[in-house]
Amino acid sequence: MNSLFLVGSTALIGAALYWFVFILGSAERKGKSAIDLSGGSISHDKVEENYKQYWSFFKRPKEIESKESVPAFVDTFYNLVTDIYEWGWGQSFHFSPSIPGKSHKDATRLHEEMAVDLISVKPGDNILDVGCGVGGPMRAIAAHSKTNVTGITINEYQVNRAKLHNKKAGLDYLCNVVCGNFLEMPFADDSFDGAYSIEATCHAPNLEEVYAEIYRILKPGGLYVSYEWVTTEKYDGENAEHVEVIQGIERGDALPGLRHYDQIGEIARKVGFEIVKELDLAKPPSKPWWDRLKMGRIAYWRNHCLVTILQALGVAPKGTVEVHKMLFVTADFLTRGGDTGIFSPMHMILCRKPQS
Numbered sequence: 001m002n003s004l005f006l007v008g009s010t011a012l013i014g015a016a017l018y019w020f021v022f023i024l025g026s027a028e029r030k031g032k033s034a035i036d037l038s039g040g041s042i043s044h045d046k047v048e049e050n051y052k053q054y055w056s057f058f059k060r061p062k063e064i065e066s067k068e069s070v071p072a073f074v075d076t077f078y079n080l081v082t083d084i085y086e087w088g089w090g091q092s093f094h095f096s097p098s099i100p101g102k103s104h105k106d107a108t109r110l111h112e113e114m115a116v117d118l119i120s121v122k123p124g125d126n127i128l129d130v131g132c133g134v135g136g137p138m139r140a141i142a143a144h145s146k147t148n149v150t151g152i153t154i155n156e157y158q159v160n161r162a163k164l165h166n167k168k169a170g171l172d173y174l175c176n177v178v179c180g181n182f183l184e185m186p187f188a189d190d191s192f193d194g195a196y197s198i199e200a201t202c203h204a205p206n207l208e209e210v211y212a213e214i215y216r217i218l219k220p221g222g223l224y225v226s227y228e229w230v231t232t233e234k235y236d237g238e239n240a241e242h243v244e245v246i247q248g249i250e251r252g253d254a255l256p257g258l259r260h261y262d263q264i265g266e267i268a269r270k271v272g273f274e275i276v277k278e279l280d281l282a283k284p285p286s287k288p289w290w291d292r293l294k295m296g297r298i299a300y301w302r303n304h305c306l307v308t309i310l311q312a313l314g315v316a317p318k319g320t321v322e323v324h325k326m327l328f329v330t331a332d333f334l335t336r337g338g339d340t341g342i343f344s345p346m347h348m349i350l351c352r353k354p355q356s
């Protein structure tokens with residue numbers, strides 16, 4: 001009787017643990033498990049120190065405004081968050097409008113495919129992914145368009161992750177990744193047929209400099225599309241709640257300062273682009289992009305427990321719990337930005353480099 005009880009309760013605890021770790025929360029394939037969480041290119045014992053260093057940037061706002069220090073600050077951020085993003089969100093580090101009846105994975109892919117459809121490229125063309133992360137969009141875009149995609153990211157750890165995923169997906173013959181700064185790209189003038197950036201150029205202290213670089217590397221007549229993070233027409237700089245939400249988003253997402261939506265077209269024109277189309281993809285009839293963040297709340301709590309246990313066991317580096325907490329708080333600011341309509345992560349701008 002006693003041994004039957006023991007076997008029964010062990011099986012029950014095992015099943016509960018399995019449910020807690022593997023079933024609870026989003027069911028998407030992430031390709032990264034909690035036991036592999038690292039600090040990117042930062043060594044295990046330096047993660048906590050680097051997290052403190054990340055926060056110290058915000059104590060010296062003048063520094064994150066200077067072009068020279070921003071790439072290092074963004075690089076540190078992505079060393080700290082890349083594994084957590086992949087584990088808890090997937091290989092595409094961006095938002096997309098919810099689509100009734102479709103999974104997050106499908107909605108994400110459709111949002112990515114739309115970018116390459118907009119730049120009207122053909123199979124065999126060479127296109128650039130500006131700020132490519134671990135390459136989720138790049139792989140979807142290469143598979144959909146059969147173009148050769150080169151991705152650039154400032155973070156070396158992401159380069160290695162992206163290359164590994166490209167190989168695993170059998171797409172390394174179309175996808176190439178380089179480590180570099182999008183403010184000074186290692187590419188020749190007029191060398192790409194098209195370019196896109198998905199929620200990446202918001203990290204630039206000066207948008208004009210990235211747009212000028214993209215303009216330089218595009219062939220005349222080439223198209224560039226960007227999904228920009230912006231404050232909308234609803235944002236009021238005198239409203240304390242608005243300011244709190246936007247500052248929260250900037251601090252939790254390594255942003256040197258969010259731009260207002262009406263600055264984007266102006267900057268693109270200034271560097272020489274013709275504006276083909278400009279539209280906030282978050283606006284109705286699109287369904288809320290922030291629904292996914294709201295629905296993930298139970299999973300975040302589960303993740304917090306797991307990260308705490310793994311850090312206590314020495315499996316996850318010291319500092320991981322703090323980084324996870326920061327993201328938890330950021331998710332709330334982003335949701336408030338969406339609910340109030342003062343923020344959009346998908347202000348789309350489609351530009352052409354003139355023929356002459």
Ligand SMILES: C=C(CC[C@@H](C)[C@H]1CC[C@H]2C3=CC[C@H]4[C@H](C)[C@@H](O)CC[C@]4(C)[C@H]3CC[C@]12C)C(C)C
Nearest residue numbers: 084085088089093094199253300303327328330331
């Ligand atoms: C474009 C950028 C990144 C956008 C999003 C991909 C990420 C913004 C906030 C991130 C997350 C917040 C909460 C995390 C959660 C607490 C954790 O358990 C699992 C991962 C999160 C869901 C994480 C995932 C990625 C984000 C949604 C910026 C940086 C310009």
Ligand SMILES: C[S@@+](CC[C@H](N)C(=O)[O-])C[C@H]1O[C@@H](n2cnc3c(N)ncnc32)[C@H](O)[C@@H]1O
Nearest residue numbers: 092093094131132133153154181182198200203
């Ligand atoms: C939020 S992620 C988006 C990644 C990818 N576009 C996606 O949607 O999955 C932002 C990306 O921009 C890159 N990035 C930010 N600043 C950069 C810079 N100065 N030079 C190159 N890449 C940069 C980051 O390294 C990261 O890969």
